[in-house]
Amino acid sequence: MFPDRTAVVHGERRYSYRQFEDRVDRLVRALKAAGLEPGDRVAFLSPNTPAMLEAHYGVPAAGGVLVAVNTRLNAEEVGYILAHSGARFLFVDAELQPTVEPLDLTGITVVRIDDTGASGDPYEDALAAAGPRPPEDPLPESWLDDEEATISINYTSGTTGRPKGVMYTHRGTYLNALGEVITTSMDFGAVYLWTLPMFHCNGWCFTWAVTAVGGRHVCLRKVDPARIWELLEGEGVTHFNGAPTVHIGVVNDPAAHRLDRPVTITVAGAPPSPTLLGQLGELNFRTVHVYGLTETYGPYTVCDWHDGWEELRSDERARLLARQGQNYVIADPVRVVNDDMTDVPRDGTTLGEVCMRGNDVMKGYYDQPDATAEAFRGGWFHSGDIAVMHPDGAIELRDRKKDIIISGGENISTIEVEQCVARHPAVLECAVVAIPDDKWGERPKAFVTLKPGATATPDEIIAFCRDHLAGFKCPAAVEFTELPKTSTGKIQKFVLRDKEWSGRDKRIN
Numbered sequence: 001m002f003p004d005r006t007a008v009v010h011g012e013r014r015y016s017y018r019q020f021e022d023r024v025d026r027l028v029r030a031l032k033a034a035g036l037e038p039g040d041r042v043a044f045l046s047p048n049t050p051a052m053l054e055a056h057y058g059v060p061a062a063g064g065v066l067v068a069v070n071t072r073l074n075a076e077e078v079g080y081i082l083a084h085s086g087a088r089f090l091f092v093d094a095e096l097q098p099t100v101e102p103l104d105l106t107g108i109t110v111v112r113i114d115d116t117g118a119s120g121d122p123y124e125d126a127l128a129a130a131g132p133r134p135p136e137d138p139l140p141e142s143w144l145d146d147e148e149a150t151i152s153i154n155y156t157s158g159t160t161g162r163p164k165g166v167m168y169t170h171r172g173t174y175l176n177a178l179g180e181v182i183t184t185s186m187d188f189g190a191v192y193l194w195t196l197p198m199f200h201c202n203g204w205c206f207t208w209a210v211t212a213v214g215g216r217h218v219c220l221r222k223v224d225p226a227r228i229w230e231l232l233e234g235e236g237v238t239h240f241n242g243a244p245t246v247h248i249g250v251v252n253d254p255a256a257h258r259l260d261r262p263v264t265i266t267v268a269g270a271p272p273s274p275t276l277l278g279q280l281g282e283l284n285f286r287t288v289h290v291y292g293l294t295e296t297y298g299p300y301t302v303c304d305w306h307d308g309w310e311e312l313r314s315d316e317r318a319r320l321l322a323r324q325g326q327n328y329v330i331a332d333p334v335r336v337v338n339d340d341m342t343d344v345p346r347d348g349t350t351l352g353e354v355c356m357r358g359n360d361v362m363k364g365y366y367d368q369p370d371a372t373a374e375a376f377r378g379g380w381f382h383s384g385d386i387a388v389m390h391p392d393g394a395i396e397l398r399d400r401k402k403d404i405i406i407s408g409g410e411n412i413s414t415i416e417v418e419q420c421v422a423r424h425p426a427v428l429e430c431a432v433v434a435i436p437d438d439k440w441g442e443r444p445k446a447f448v449t450l451k452p453g454a455t456a457t458p459d460e461i462i463a464f465c466r467d468h469l470a471g472f473k474c475p476a477a478v479e480f481t482e483l484p485k486t487s488t489g490k491i492q493k494f495v496l497r498d499k500e501w502s503g504r505d506k507r508i509n
Helices: 017-033 050-061 075-085 094-100 122-130 170-183 206-212 225-234 244-251 274-282 314-321 369-375 414-422 458-466 493-500
Strands: 006-010 013-016 041-045 065-068 087-093 109-113 150-155 165-169 191-193 216-218 239-242 263-267 285-293 298-303 335-337 352-356 381-389 395-400 405-407 410-412 427-437 441-450 477-480
Touching: 006 017, 006 050, 013 017, 017 050, 017 122, 041 050, 041 075, 041 094, 050 065, 050 087, 050 206, 065 075, 075 087, 075 094, 075 150, 075 165, 087 094, 094 109, 109 122, 150 170, 165 170, 170 206, 170 298, 191 225, 206 216, 225 244, 239 244, 244 263, 244 274, 244 427, 274 285, 274 314, 274 414, 335 381, 395 414, 405 427, 405 441, 410 414, 414 427, 414 441, 414 458, 427 493, 458 477
Parallel strands: 006 216, 041 065, 041 087, 065 150, 087 109, 191 216, 191 239, 239 263, 263 285, 441 477
Antiparallel strands: 006 013, 150 165, 285 298, 335 352, 352 381, 381 395, 405 410, 427 441
16 A cells, blocks of 8 residues: 555664565565474564564564564573474574573574674575565465464563463454554554564564554664654654653653654553653653553553543543553453452452453463463463452552562552652652561562652651551652663562562562
């Protein structure tokens, strides 16, 4: 439809959709010439580059299964994923090549990607050698005879053991991509900035969603708030996504200013605080709050704007937007259930576990039938997230099962405490975990990163919380520190928790 429209931007490089198609077709021919058979796993270890985007089309079109590997893993972790998935091919960015150098890659065809041009680019050489599709050749017929076939395997973070390979299907990714188009109001003028890693849930399926509307993919090797502001203006960016920590960096960057046009941003990975949502709104960002897991192709529910919310106070709007909402239009309704799989009352207070099923829930864990059966007990996927169901049908997360704090028999939501701490004007971001307490069993502790140039004391933070929370919910201690995070910006609470419980019997695993 738009062969001459710009499809991909990467620094000074720009590809039209005609060129994008040609590059994907060359990748298909290169893979087949190298011996790829249907079902072979093809691993890519790369930041958000054109090659990584092309993999999302070329690998499936050649009949392979894409394994997009987390770029922040160490050699041992990458080696495990390559071995467990049975990868026959590995495409690795030159910047990340030191990660794989210690590995025994016998039996794996390795191709280096080096878009710096400093010492040649074997990936580009492979595309050039494959040559274009001869004009007389028809478009290749799809090899696919089952839409439930696996299109990709995405490995979980593995914070409680070895990572699990989450299998996505062609049908699921297709539907989720269209769900993203609907949910984020993308149209044929969309310009999407790649702040979200393409390796993470295949970029929440935006790798396919942007192309579905002939949009422009603006690649970004790493998250840099100053560069994001440059591209917002220079490329006319209309959409980008990320965890709250990404958006915190954007709103607090020295270049931050109110945009003269609305830009749609999607936030997920952790519940955003009402404070952050309010700040984003002031800068003219239209925030779409979504929730999901790797096992649900990324986002599964959305909390979008409701009629009448414009008449509410800004803090009340932000509080409502901080909920997780309900299922995408292409997904089955989400449930909140108790231990016997009975739905909890819609009272906004009764806790239960979030469960999902349908097209946008994984096919299963690769080569792990026992883990798959456990995850789908009762016929529904169990998320491990604790939530309430509100009278209007919206869910609101209260905690992960492993994160909730039980102090003197009372449940304390770390999310509630975190959102309170985040309201303090000196706080950039925070995380709350349980710490041992001889009297109450455990109490909350807040780990806080302050805004540049801001000052505060632990006692000031605690006193602020006492003005807004019941006493038993307030942090017993506050520590100022940089927060440990995953490559997608999620705060690694287990790192903080393990430090506090070292040498103690742990209630939380």
